[in-house]
Amino acid sequence: MKKTVKVVAAIIENENNEILCALRSPEMSIPNMWEFPGGKVEEGEDLHTALEREITEEFACTIKASEIFNENVHEYNAFIINLIALKAKLIDGEPNLSEHSKFIWLKRENLQSLVWAPADVPAVEQLVTEV
Numbered sequence: 001m002k003k004t005v006k007v008v009a010a011i012i013e014n015e016n017n018e019i020l021c022a023l024r025s026p027e028m029s030i031p032n033m034w035e036f037p038g039g040k041v042e043e044g045e046d047l048h049t050a051l052e053r054e055i056t057e058e059f060a061c062t063i064k065a066s067e068i069f070n071e072n073v074h075e076y077n078a079f080i081i082n083l084i085a086l087k088a089k090l091i092d093g094e095p096n097l098s099e100h101s102k103f104i105w106l107k108r109e110n111l112q113s114l115v116w117a118p119a120d121v122p123a124v125e126q127l128v129t130e131v
């Protein structure tokens, strides 16, 4: 049976209404695909704490996570992902690149120009149609 992995991802919007998009590197799993930054929730950890921890680890800045925006279950070849996207705001510092190949800030209407990790597609669609 495939393992189910619980992953939190941040929809970080800046003051220009742009959203942070990160490109997974060739060395990461699901390589060379765009994602909302985040990572796996650890045993006993709540969603907000997990997301704030992952962003500090991967981008050396501080966010405050708020409401759940989208939740999606997607079956990859190797595992099943329960991807929970939370809205978030940058509260200290600016993102710094470490594990990812690149990050960009994009307006909602341009999000679909990227090749997203398949599990992220429903969240992207919801963002594009959000008023």
Ligand SMILES: Nc1nc2c([nH]c(=O)n2[C@H]2C[C@H](O)[C@@H](COP(=O)(O)OP(=O)(O)OP(=O)(O)O)O2)c(=O)[nH]1
Residues within 6 Å of the ligand: 007, 008, 009, 028, 029, 030, 034, 035, 036, 037, 038, 039, 040, 041, 081, 083, 117, 118, 119, 120
């Ligand atoms: N962070 C993140 N991961 C995503 C998204 N969409 C998606 O399919 N994934 C996949 C990629 C990875 O297989 C998994 C998350 O693992 P990760 O490698 O980013 O997290 P992690 O840092 O906790 O993992 P690790 O150190 O244990 O390898 O979920 C997304 O929007 N954000």
